[in-house]
Amino acid sequence: MKKTIKSILISSGVVLAVALYLFLAANTVMASASVLKVGATAGPFAQILEAVKPVLAEENIELEIVEFTDYVTPNLALADGSLDANTFQHLPYFQRFKSDRNLDLVSAAKTIVIPIAIYSDKYESLSEIPQNSTIAIPNDPTNGGRALLLFEKAGLIKINDSVGINATILDIEANPRNLKFHEVEAAQTARVIPDVAAAAVNSNYALDLGMNPKEDSIYIEDADSPYVCIVAVRPEDENNVLINKFVEAYQSEEVRTFINQEFDGAVIPAF
16 A cells, blocks of 8 residues: 555656646747747838837847848748748838739738928928929839829829829829939938939938938828838738737837837827
8 A cells, every 4th residue: 555655656746747847848948939030121110129129028028120121021031931020111012012922911010100201402392393303202113102192292293093002103194393203212212312303202211311201301291191001920920929919019108109209200100
């Protein structure tokens, strides 16, 4: 009987030891797995992720920020599994890009609105821009269309009503000043300002060069914009616990306060 009890105790001890080992091993694996790799372009997108980092750290999640300098690679890297998520683009661009490239990606959350604005180092207002001037706009379809709609709203051109956000230079129906629209890569629009009469620049690139969209532009997009930026993920990760924690951290009051204080209205929280 004593032998049986002893055997039971020994067996129980072994079971408990194994259970404890498995528990600790699982926690070790979980801790090592709690690293989230998120892509962003330089400027406010990456800066905001730096503010998200400490909020996520409180949940024992390490945020690894992968910085890009273009609008193409982040989505391709997400699709091939190199990233867990990205946050660098507005919704119309995302929808068009994934359709054109046949990528299976989804939007997991809204983040910010970064208004596009018109800049010039030659003229103080749009009314001063003379006939036959050259204007720089982004060369990708979505941001190019957004820029053209901004010039239309400013009263410089008229675009075919049927095209909406898909506007291209070919859709300009009226151009009283005969403006010449020169398409360049979005990241270069701010750099060509000295070479043109005016340029439409996404605020993340303007901020990256030390320009303040509210103070330095001669015309700026309204805050009520359909071009809200998003967190993109693969469909199978849309309800992933780490992704949900990331979204919660991004949309926290700490991050909202950082955005408002750091960018002073040039970047607007969309949550």
